[in-house]
Amino acid sequence: MSSETDTGRGIGGRVSGAAGRVGGAAVDGLSTVTEPVDRALRPIATVYNRTLGGYFGEMNGLQFVLLVGAFLGLVTIPFWGNYTLVQATWLACIWGIFAMSWDIQSGYTGYISFGHSVLSGGAAYTTAMLLNNVNAELPMRITIPISVLIALIIGLAIALPSLRLSGPYFSLITFVAVLIFYRLIRPLSEYTGGETGLGGIETVYSTDPVMRTYAFMIPMLLIAAALLIVARSNIGLILVAIRENESAVEAAGINATKFKIWSFVLSSIPMGIGGVLLAHRFGTVTPGAFVVVDNSIEMIAMAVVGGMGSILGPLGGAFLVIMLEDVVLSGFESEIKWSILWLIVLLILVFARDGLFRKLWHGLDRLGGDRR
Amino acid sequence: MSVLEVDGLTKKFGGLVAVDDFSFEVGEGEIVGLIGPNGSGKSTVFNCIMGIYGVTDGAIRFNGTDITDDSTHEVVNKGLSRVSQESNPIDSMSVAGNIKLFTLPNSIVSLRGGASEEEIYDYAARIDIEEHLHEMPDELPHADVRRLEIAKSLATEPEMMLLDEPFAGMNQAEITELADQIERFREQGMSMVVVDHNMGGLMDLVDRIVVLNNGDFLAEGTPEEIAENEQVQEAYLAGEGL
Ligand SMILES: Nc1ncnc2c1ncn2[C@@H]1O[C@H](COP(=O)(O)OP(=O)(O)O)[C@@H](O)[C@H]1O
Numbered sequence: 083m084s085s086e087t088d089t090g091r092g093i094g095g096r097v098s099g100a101a102g103r104v105g106g107a108a109v110d111g112l113s114t115v116t117e118p119v120d121r122a123l124r125p126i127a128t129v130y131n132r133t134l135g136g137y138f139g140e141m142n143g144l145q146f147v148l149l150v151g152a153f154l155g156l157v158t159i160p161f162w163g164n165y166t167l168v169q170a171t172w173l174a175c176i177w178g179i180f181a182m183s184w185d186i187q188s189g190y191t192g193y194i195s196f197g198h199s200v201l202s203g204g205a206a207y208t209t210a211m212l213l214n215n216v217n218a219e220l221p222m223r224i225t226i227p228i229s230v231l232i233a234l235i236i237g238l239a240i241a242l243p244s245l246r247l248s249g250p251y252f253s254l255i256t257f258v259a260v261l262i263f264y265r266l267i268r269p270l271s272e273y274t275g276g277e278t279g280l281g282g283i284e285t286v287y288s289t290d291p292v293m294r295t296y297a298f299m300i301p302m303l304l305i306a307a308a309l310l311i312v313a314r315s316n317i318g319l320i321l322v323a324i325r326e327n328e329s330a331v332e333a334a335g336i337n338a339t340k341f342k343i344w345s346f347v348l349s350s351i352p353m354g355i356g357g358v359l360l361a362h363r364f365g366t367v368t369p370g371a372f373v374v375v376d377n378s379i380e381m382i383a384m385a386v387v388g389g390m391g392s393i394l395g396p397l398g399g400a401f402l403v404i405m406l407e408d409v410v411l412s413g414f415e416s417e418i419k420w421s422i423l424w425l426i427v428l429l430i431l432v433f434a435r436d437g438l439f440r441k442l443w444h445g446l447d448r449l450g451g452d453r454r
Numbered sequence: 455m456s457v458l459e460v461d462g463l464t465k466k467f468g469g470l471v472a473v474d475d476f477s478f479e480v481g482e483g484e485i486v487g488l489i490g491p492n493g494s495g496k497s498t499v500f501n502c503i504m505g506i507y508g509v510t511d512g513a514i515r516f517n518g519t520d521i522t523d524d525s526t527h528e529v530v531n532k533g534l535s536r537v538s539q540e541s542n543p544i545d546s547m548s549v550a551g552n553i554k555l556f557t558l559p560n561s562i563v564s565l566r567g568g569a570s571e572e573e574i575y576d577y578a579a580r581i582d583i584e585e586h587l588h589e590m591p592d593e594l595p596h597a598d599v600r601r602l603e604i605a606k607s608l609a610t611e612p613e614m615m616l617l618d619e620p621f622a623g624m625n626q627a628e629i630t631e632l633a634d635q636i637e638r639f640r641e642q643g644m645s646m647v648v649v650d651h652n653m654g655g656l657m658d659l660v661d662r663i664v665v666l667n668n669g670d671f672l673a674e675g676t677p678e679e680i681a682e683n684e685q686v687q688e689a690y691l692a693g694e695g696l
Pocket residue numbers: 467470472490491492493494495496497498499
């Protein structure tokens with residue numbers, strides 16, 4: 083029974099080594115129970131590994147159960163969840179999109195963006211401003227593509243000049259970009275609605291109750307699948323290599339700048355989609371809820387909590403944070419709630435720096451024993 | 455025709471002239487030794503060729519094409535590859551992963567592609583590290599880390615390799631083995647420039663030696679000629695021996 087199977091063998095072998103070795107003894111004891119479970123489930127996992135594994139990454143029986151179980155639990159939420167949980171799920175889907183989008187750019191390349199809310203905010207404001215300043219009757223099939231396009235343009239406007247700079251300067255520029263956007267909203271209040279924001283956006287409540295959830299969940303799942311495919315491909319490998327050793331990437335004959343800009347494109351498009359969904363979630367777009375720099379930091383927190391550089395980790399992190407915020411801690415007043423949340427983030431940063439879901443994933447890898 | 459032409463290369467770092475109006479050429483299938491005491495500008499010449507540093511003056515041509523202002527990945531894709539003096543593998547990727555990275559296409563839409571496992575094995579086998587493909591770089595002894603650097607370079611399918619102090623830190627047996635491997639690359643048609651700070655490992659290996667001293671061209675000739683050259687001996691007298 084080897085816990086190291088995944089570490090060296092996979093060609094893009096991920097960090098896992100050190101994290102996997104820690105706490106070995108306890109896990110080895112447990113695995114006498116879990117190994118048979120894993121063996122029983124392995125045939126299904128094997129079918130998956132042979133067909134889709136190459137695109138999304140291979141897994142063992144236990145990991146397969148975790149993912150399929152989470153997936154089934156999620157898609158059936160409208161049928162078993164109460165109102166609070168269902169509403170929290172909508173928001174978790176949107177923030178999951180943000181956290182995954184942040185991850186494919188910042189988590190993978192290591193060029194940490196502190197300003198991703200400028201992308202989602204830009205898309206949300208585009209939708210709101212089109213409806214308020216151009217024509218209130220514009221259909222979504224017009225407002226949505228334009229809004230996502232604007233997010234992409236903002237993304238490129240930030241990425242093109244700044245990604246040639248070294249990490250800290252890049253981070254600072256993204257940070258300043260949000261501050262500028264936020265400050266511009268008030269002087270331009272004639273068009274932006276200032277502090278009170280812009281309403282008049284069709285909300286999700288106009289659709290059938292069950293479909294409301296899927297309006298958020300389906301885009302989230304499609305984005306998750308697309309980003310996973312990218313992350314498990316050569317492109318993901320190159321983005322990680324940029325994070326680990328940019329000069330090696332250039333020496334390999336690969337244009338690192340081009341790939342950094344591409345990661346920003348891959349990030350901006352889903353950020354725009356998430357921003358539009360958020361606009362249609364609330365019907366009103368305000369600087370406080372859509373642009374403020376805290377939003378950018380919350381995305382990072384979710385990604386870090388889940389395990390950055392893994393796509394699914396940040397998605398899980400987003401669900402965890404939103405469920406804590408809106409369900410578990412919903413009784414506390416906002417200030418206290420956020421103090422508790424940030425404290426939890428801090429504890430995870432100190433004690434589980436690789437992220438909770440990455441730890442869980444590697445734990446299952448050990449519990450499942452050898453895959454072959 | 456020369457494959458690589460360095461023509462009047464000058465590189466200044468602020469007031470420091472690291473390389474001063476230096477020229478040399480490498481012909482097809484040739485192994486040229488570039489020697490000089492520490493700090494004489496050898497690595498800087500390589501860095502200028504590879505587009506890591508912009509040149510202050512002069513021109514660099516590869517197969518007749520001007521590559522003076524190319525960026526690193528462009529130079530590599532034209533068939534020139536450098537093995538740095540310092541090893542810098544990606545520690546979170548296995549030896550195989552490190553080699554694979556060097557075979558990936560420079561395309562943002564290529565999801566698959568790059569070398570197959572057999573091809574990666576072949577690159578590793580050319581420098582005798584195929585046994586270590588699944589190990590992590592930080593588990594390898596120094597000499598194998600150096601070999602990994604060469605395997606990565608081979609994986610870009612270069613026409614010419616620039617080797618910066620490939621023998622540094624190796625014992626005599628390892629030096630002999632590596633010299634044999636480099637000799638084999640030449641038999642397979644590779645042109646090479648091998649940098650070393652002295653002539654020890656180069657005597658039997660190279661066709662020709664170019665000597666750099668304080669950034670200036672000092673001498674050029676067969677290994678025997680250079681060994682007997684008085685100016686060269688003088689340049690080395692201050693520091694270590696030839
Ligand atoms: N990036 C740099 N910035 C400033 N000075 C440098 C830089 N790189 C090299 N030098 C200087 O240029 C000279 C030549 O260095 P180098 O090319 O590394 O010599 P060699 O490889 O022959 O030992 C040295 O004086 C070194 O200090």
